[in-house]
Amino acid sequence: MRANDVIQQFAASGVETCFHDRHISPQIYAGLNGSNWSLKDYEARGGYQALRKILGKDGGEGLTQDQVIATVKESSLRGRGGAGFPTGLKWSFMPRQFPGQKYLVCNSDEGEPGTCKDRDILQFNPHIVIEGMAIAAYAMGISVGYNYIHGEIFAAYDRFEAALEEARAAGLLGDKILGSNFSFQLHAAHGFGAYICGEETALLESLEGKKGQPRFKPPFPASFGLYGKPTTINNTETFAAVPWIIRNGGQAYLECGKPNNGGTKIYSVSGDVERPGNYEIPMGTPFSKLLELAGGVRTGRKLKAVIPGGSSSPVLPASVIMDCTMDYDSIAKAGSMLGSGAVIVMDDSRCMVKALQRLSYFYMHESCGQCTPCREGTGWLSRMVDRIETGQGRPSDMDLLDNVAENIQGRTICALGDAAAMPVRAMIKHFRHEFEYHVAHKTCMVPAYV
Amino acid sequence: MISDQTKARFAREVAKYPAEQKQSAVMACLAIVQQELGHVSPDSEREVAAYLGMPPMAVHEVTTFYNMYNQHPVGKYKLNVCTNLPCQLRNGQQALHHLEKKLGVSMGETTPDGLFTLQQSECLGACADAPVLLVNDRSMCSFMSDEKLDQLVDGIRAAEGK
Numbered sequence: 001m002r003a004n005d006v007i008q009q010f011a012a013s014g015v016e017t018c019f020h021d022r023h024i025s026p027q028i029y030a031g032l033n034g035s036n037w038s039l040k041d042y043e044a045r046g047g048y049q050a051l052r053k054i055l056g057k058d059g060g061e062g063l064t065q066d067q068v069i070a071t072v073k074e075s076s077l078r079g080r081g082g083a084g085f086p087t088g089l090k091w092s093f094m095p096r097q098f099p100g101q102k103y104l105v106c107n108s109d110e111g112e113p114g115t116c117k118d119r120d121i122l123q124f125n126p127h128i129v130i131e132g133m134a135i136a137a138y139a140m141g142i143s144v145g146y147n148y149i150h151g152e153i154f155a156a157y158d159r160f161e162a163a164l165e166e167a168r169a170a171g172l173l174g175d176k177i178l179g180s181n182f183s184f185q186l187h188a189a190h191g192f193g194a195y196i197c198g199e200e201t202a203l204l205e206s207l208e209g210k211k212g213q214p215r216f217k218p219p220f221p222a223s224f225g226l227y228g229k230p231t232t233i234n235n236t237e238t239f240a241a242v243p244w245i246i247r248n249g250g251q252a253y254l255e256c257g258k259p260n261n262g263g264t265k266i267y268s269v270s271g272d273v274e275r276p277g278n279y280e281i282p283m284g285t286p287f288s289k290l291l292e293l294a295g296g297v298r299t300g301r302k303l304k305a306v307i308p309g310g311s312s313s314p315v316l317p318a319s320v321i322m323d324c325t326m327d328y329d330s331i332a333k334a335g336s337m338l339g340s341g342a343v344i345v346m347d348d349s350r351c352m353v354k355a356l357q358r359l360s361y362f363y364m365h366e367s368c369g370q371c372t373p374c375r376e377g378t379g380w381l382s383r384m385v386d387r388i389e390t391g392q393g394r395p396s397d398m399d400l401l402d403n404v405a406e407n408i409q410g411r412t413i414c415a416l417g418d419a420a421a422m423p424v425r426a427m428i429k430h431f432r433h434e435f436e437y438h439v440a441h442k443t444c445m446v447p448a449y450v
Numbered sequence: 451m452i453s454d455q456t457k458a459r460f461a462r463e464v465a466k467y468p469a470e471q472k473q474s475a476v477m478a479c480l481a482i483v484q485q486e487l488g489h490v491s492p493d494s495e496r497e498v499a500a501y502l503g504m505p506p507m508a509v510h511e512v513t514t515f516y517n518m519y520n521q522h523p524v525g526k527y528k529l530n531v532c533t534n535l536p537c538q539l540r541n542g543q544q545a546l547h548h549l550e551k552k553l554g555v556s557m558g559e560t561t562p563d564g565l566f567t568l569q570q571s572e573c574l575g576a577c578a579d580a581p582v583l584l585v586n587d588r589s590m591c592s593f594m595s596d597e598k599l600d601q602l603v604d605g606i607r608a609a610e611g612k
Contacts, residue, residue, distance in 0.1 A: 001605065001608070001609055002609055003527070003605070003606045003609035003610060004589075005609075006601075006602065006605030006606055006608075006609055007585050007589045007591065007602070007605075007606070008589065009601075009605075010591035010592060010593075010594065010598060010602060011589065011590065011591070011592065012576065012579050012590065012592035012593075016578070016579070016593070017578045017579065101468075110575045111572075111573050111575055112573070113534045113535055113536055113572075113573040113577065114535075114536045114573075114577050115575065115577065116575050116576050116577045116578050116579070118575075119575055119576060146466075150575045151477075151481070151516070151518055151587070152518070152571075152573075152574040152575055152576075152584055152587075152590070153574075153575050153576070153590065154587065154588040154589075154590075155588075155589075155590065187466040187467075188466075189466070189474070189477070189478070190477065190478065190481070191477065191516070192477055192480070192481055192516040192517070192518040192519060192587075193516045193517030193518035193519075193572075194515065194516045194517060195572060195573065206477065207474060208471070208473065208474055209471075209473035209474045209475065209476040209477065209502075209504070209508075209512065210473075210508070210511070210512070211511050211512065211515040212515065212516075227468070227471060268577060268578055269578065270536035270539070270540070270577040270578050270580065271535075271536055271539040271540065272539055276540070276577070276578040276579075276580070277578045278578060307535075311534070311535060311536075311573075342536075342577065344535060344536050344539070344577075345539075346539065350539070355535055355538075358533070358534065358535045358538050359534075359535055362534055362535075362572055362573070365572060366572060368515075
């Protein structure tokens with residue numbers, strides 16, 4: 001057997017993470033099986049009907065730009081990348097009458113630890129992203145777009161490129177799409193290992209062929225984006241939600257979820273559950289239901305804590321998260337963030353100091369070095385958690401950790417500083433006793449952990 | 451020297467961007483160089499810089515900023531094992547340790563036969579597949595139990611006649 005064939009044997013099939021019957025009313029993952037990603041299959045699932053609808057190519061009148069944006073506003077779709085900003089509102093910020101080039105960018109730089117939903121979308125349903133982007137481009141009068149894909153998921157990049165070829169050949173991308181006056185060129189770009197490029201302005205820098213160091217905001221990308229031109233950036237899952245909204249209406253999408261939290265959301269469940277994977281469920285579904293879909297906590301263990309929205313979101317103890325529903329407002333009320341919807345589950349065998357040690361190392365490693373509080377602070381945090389974990393901690397360290405984190409938060413150009421600080425502060429807040437035990441006894445209070 | 455064939459791949463990337471923004475293709479061009487030559491040498495950086503019309507230092511900034519570019523030669527098969535928290539909770543660290551033992555090297559090192567380089571890596575974006583590792587930047591291997599890790603390493607060794 002050739003070496004490449006050996007390696008390919010271990011490629012993920014998607015069966016475990018995506019092709020299962022444990023979604024609830026899925027829209028983006030509906031009907032996928034791994035071999036039906038192509039244009040023909042996507043169209044058989046109703047694909048590109050939304051694009052035909054807005055262009056008036058389905059026998060109807062077509063939709064104006066304002067009507068498309070109004071529909072997305074009505075849907076209450078909020079950005080799926082982490083910030084949860086209302087998508088329709090973001091689209092309305094684009095200066096449509098700007099005379100020069102404008103750009104549309106899809107943020108597929110999915111590197112927030114815990115998050116692996118966009119990878120399955122891009123690999124197994126790439127055309128839904130293309131259609132969503134084409135609709136967005138139409139609504140905002142944009143003629144060129146890029147999808148910036150996480151460098152580590154090259155199979156998804158290759159798949160997206162293949163889908164682009166199909167769409168171009170079918171006249172669904174390019175000049176005068178489906179014979180209309182709407183033209184849209186879409187290309188794929190890739191990162192090569194930099195968490196920071198998930199930050200939208202760092203992504204733009206990277207797309208311009210530079211180090212991915214975030215820009216000051218304002219100016220926001222809507223006025224000064226790619227190559228200094230007006231640019232709208234949305235997450236992969238956000239674009240993927242758009243075709244359904246256009247086909248079925250904003251109200252119908254809103255009704256899938258709950259007020260102010262429209263539609264379905266994909267949660268990447270990882271860690272101590274029986275069946276890690278991606279689960280697409282309506283906004284507002286109880287956390288307990290999501291946990292049940294993921295097979296529950298590992299056999300014989302009890303739930304200890306959950307990081308509900310990717311590694312940057314504050315950890316919540318079991319008692320708090322079990323009362324939450326999975327939507328932006330409920331998780332925010334509980335003191336955390338829905339973020340990217342990456343749910344990291346930890347059971348009662350886990351040491352919180354050990355968990356924070358790994359996360360703090362990550363933020364130190366990925367700080368771009370531009371702002372002093374983040375560059376120096378993330379290293380300081382990491383070294384302190386390290387010494388607590390290895391039995392060298394001092395009684396004053398917990399307060400010092402909190403203090404250093406506090407002095408990073410809100411004092412950096414981008415949100416990576418906040419992302420590094422929030423997990424620390426939440427861990428100290430909810431699990432201070434474990435840190436104190438480590439310092440006092442130079443060992444872990446949790447008997448068995450990995 | 452960068453071959454004509456490689457330059458054809460570069461051209462495909464450059465064509466994605468406005469004519470005056472060729473620099474945008476630098477990430478892809480460097481990744482192509484790495485795929486073909488194994489690493490990005492200062493000579494390669496200069497050639498990419500000349501091709502894209504940018505200062506060599508601007509190319510070097512990119513090579514050194516992004517984790518996946520190899521600034522030095524690596525083994526024929528570079529294995530990057532994710533050990534970030536979601537993977538750590540599902541034996542990511544254990545997978546790295548298993549490979550250290552299996553290959554007889556510590557993370558960051560290359561086996562004496564030049565076949566494998568083993569590295570710890572940050573989030574690969576495949577958390578539900580843990581333990582995961584990336585082979586040569588482009589091939590993700592999922593659900594890598596110790597047994598599968600052995601199959602992977604033994605399989606590659608057999609294919610390479612070692």
